[in-house]
Amino acid sequence: MQQSSKIPRLLIISLDGFRHNYLHEHNLPTLNRFRNEGVQAKHGMQPTFPTMTFPNHISIATGMYQEDHGVVYNIFYDRLLNITIGMSNDRDNRQWSNPKVEPLWITATKQKVKCAVLFWPACQNKFNGIRPLIYSWSYTDDIPFREKIDNAISYFREINFYLSEPDKQGHTYGPDSPKVRDTLIRLDGDIEYLLYKVKCELNDDLNIIILSDHGMTKVKKVIRPFVDKYLNKKSVETSILSGALFNVMPRTGLTETVYNSLRNIPNVTVFKRNEIPERFRYS
Template sequence: MTSPTRALTLALLAALLLATPACSSSPAENDTDAPGFDTAEPDVTEEPDSTEAPDGDDTPPDPVSGETPLILIGFDGFRPDYLTLAPTPNFDRLIREGVVAESLEPVFPTKTFVNLYSIVTGLYAENHGIVGNTVRDPATGDRLRMSDAELQGQSRWWGGEPIWVTAEKQGKRAGTYFWVGSEAEIGGERPTHWVPFATHYMDPARERIDQVVAWLSAEEPVDFATLYFSDLDSAGHSQGPRGSRLFNELQEADANLGYLIDKLEAAGIWPNVNILIVSDHGMTALDDDKVIRLDQIIDERDVFVVEWTPIASLIPDAGKADEVYQALKAAEENYTVYRKEDLPERLHYSDNERIPEILVVADPPYSIANQYILDNIGINAGGHGYDPEFEEMHGFFAAFGPDFKQGLRSETVKIVDLYALMAHLLALEPAEHDGDLTRIGHILAD
């Protein structure tokens, strides 16, 4: 039973959050550091010199048995500082008894499709081919979109080898309750169990959890399972990273995590299970007064726009590339225009035919739009997609289980290293990837 003092404290916290002015709730994407956050951190032990990656030791971590099941939980758009906004006892418990990172560094562009697929393949976008939330096939002109279930199920879009394919190829079983790429046959394999997003996205969170626990406790249990939740991302887009809705969504996410723990305990699986909690990107507050008007800089009839904001991906008409580029360069303010081959090498975003020829990269918190978008869609209160060097694009990472250290606060970890980590936990021989297990091996138990 909640004490009167605690109830009053929670009520005051909720009232303060609700009193915070919310931004426009029109649909879009972006974010900046929101002043006024309580930056108190969970009480965990920090590894000595843990603000920098371990230096001088490239010895791979010791092997694990691979017999402990692994659950990968994705909370879309979950910023690391969100846990300071509401009471989250179940997240706090896992952090206290496991590992939490300063942040999780996404790949470029910091979009959902791109990074969810990088998590499970360990590849940068240029190497796995999912180069945006909308991907255009230059050979056919077809466009893969987040809302297109039919195209998502086609193998041709998906490069690399997701961790569930690696597992199935090596005699283990996987069950995916939503994850980008899991609805297609990749490398001739599918997960043993998989649930299509388009027809089940409204499934209640606890129904998803029940199914995953059933897969883990079946007569032939899965070794690897995924769960995915999008509510925090939706709240961030509609109200920004300080919106009152986040308070409720965080408490709901925490309650669902507690429900998962209870179900795993009842099934006799807890605590002998490894859990990774990740997010694909962060979120920043947008301002509908900070808009780059593409239609006032170039003639839109000269280009095909694959994606708009905060990176406008442009395919110029034949013979128009130089004219379009020079016009954008001459007006360059609050954005940087690149020919794709000139993008910084650190972004790993040049060597793929699906990447459009010209890219306009907005400075946060600017959005890119035209008159039609402003009149009919609007600018979201929060968004993402910017350069991953912008820390508000970073996501959340925590790990719990017998194969992880306890009470460790790690430095920032990289999304491309998670595939190697999962392959190690499952005792699998990894496919080719861009990650490095030695960069993240310090979170593993000795």
């Protein structure tokens, strides 16, 4: 890229579920050009726990751990607000009332920086009464990536850009599948198209950050605590099972019963909330 203008332009692209070794396992010349010619994190990015899309995108945007910004799952029940919160929350339900939780697009907006946030989780919500100048209301795969690129290029000063791929294909077909390979090759071509547009329409004057929220691995066995009779569903108020994490809220007086039942599941570690190790930053 050429030297930036006096007021730098910035584009942040998140490729959901882009595993660290995809760059080495597949022929991705454009993405590897970023790695070889630009600046990269020496040891990669360490996701926050748990490694899920919604909480990690809020951590990326705020620089906070999940126990601090409050998004602890892709979908979860907030006992204080008495609502269920997830990435599809279109309405503002006071879930972002903590003034300490401030995404970078809100910081930019407060400083009068023109900012657009496209399809990033929670970008449609108000943070302490503030939204960015431009934002997308909800995520959709119906709009091709290159059309989203065209829209992004037309805005500019700072843009956050979220894409659900290759996460969607990785979850459905597995990280080593031909579907993921084909998606990565297509994404690499789309990034090449982005560079072409930047050169033609922005005079090659754009800082670009490409990142991901978490990786992907093979699943050898699925455990369903209720279906597999490890736990009686009537013993818990609420439960969320997604990926490798199972959260439950035991009914009053049944905490020890639920705890001991879950400990019977092979190869599973069970923590009460006040016993979660500090390294997880999750309690």
